[in-house]
Amino acid sequence: MFDKILIANRGEIALRVLRACKELGISTVAVHSTADADAMHVRLADESVCIGPPPSKDSYLNIPSLLAACEITGADAVHPGYGFLSENARFAEILAEHNLHFIGPKAEHIRLMGDKIEAKRTAKKLGIPVVPGSDGAVGPEDDAMAIGEAIGFPVLVKAAAGGGGRGMKVAHTADELLMALSTASNEAKSAFGDASVYLEKYLTKPRHIEIQVLGDGRGGAIHLGERDCSLQRRHQKVWEEGPSPVLSAAARAKIGATCAKAMQDMKYLGVGTIEFLYEDGEFYFIEMNTRIQVEHPVTESITDIDLVLEQIRIAAGGDLPATQDEITIIGHAIECRINAENPQTFRPSPGKITQFHPPGGLGVRIDSAVYQGYVIPPYYDSLVGKLIVHGKTRGECLMRLRRALDEMVVEGIETTLPLFRALVREPGIIDGDYHIHWLEQYLAGQAEKTKTS
Known part of the structure; x- marks a missing residue:
């Protein structure tokens, strides 16, 4: 196992990785820009290093600064989180050249799947259906x-x-x-x-279905079911749930087995997500993300497997946490990405959070790095936090989500909470009858109502 991990990221994912490290008994190093000096992951890490000014290119994307931070602190591994350098094959290679472990896939697989054309060709060769x-x-x-x-x-x-x-x-x-x-x-x-x-x-009304995979790098791989990420705005996911309201157990098992077999053949290492469009009972590969996903808590909720912890274990040479036969889907989970944005115009709303009250209760989880008094900087993404709710059934999950959304308080900035409070009461959402264009059509309709009222 690693002795000390440097977390090359910020915000809620940095805090999420830090928690997994703590549970594994691994020392942590937080890196931060000058804008993130008061960030929660910086406060909770065993050590912290400032790596540059606010712009990402001068801090979180600054590879020499990250290498210096590793040398200063004696870290022996780097977890990239998602975004920034998480799918940068050269970064993984540079770390290896400096005898540092990259907690992620092999550089060759990052590079292969980072080229959408080559990824599609590879998927086809591996027996994965393509668009x-x-x-x-x-x-x-x-x-x-x-x-x-x-x-x-x-x-x-x-x-x-x-x-x-x-x-x-x-x-x-x-x-x-x-x-x-x-x-x-x-x-x-x-x-x-x-x-x-x-x-x-171009498919007219497809669902966006993604399969979570986990490989040991030695020819062993499993899938952990699917997430339905069809509610999107400008191709950005807004709401994710699992299992999908439209997928049967047989369809899940078939596409899951196809993906797991492909990862076995590739000797894929770590976590990954294979994304599909799904229409009229057919799956069409669109891309593979070779990193932990923003929406990974959905899968954690319905499988009871800590993906980040297992990602670290496997990167250190550990075995898969279970066989495919031991993986079961437990209930239903939904994640809402709460952003610091105007809920109608989606204009970013950075600033100081004057009041913050996260919801609680059975089956409610908040992945967030903000706190009362925290200032959301204007330099990075606008994510305030992810609200993840789990229930025995989708109906129970939706009822629990309504309650949690109504209970959550974020003041001092604008957020997308009002949008989710409306969505969770929409008949199309309640029935699970939506597709990747549904949200933009809904928002256009709401804008037209506002204009004419």
């Missing part, structure tokens, strides 16, 4: 129109190195395709330094 699309990047010399006609409109233009909805455009007709290609390519170049784009069939 119909171009065989690779679509360049000026290619007949994009012919590819689009072959796939069938509408088509989705996607950045090869993309994520978070950037470099992604829909072309509903052939006339729209050239403009979509140009716009997506320019966005991709600006956001990722890579202008490569490819085409996929």
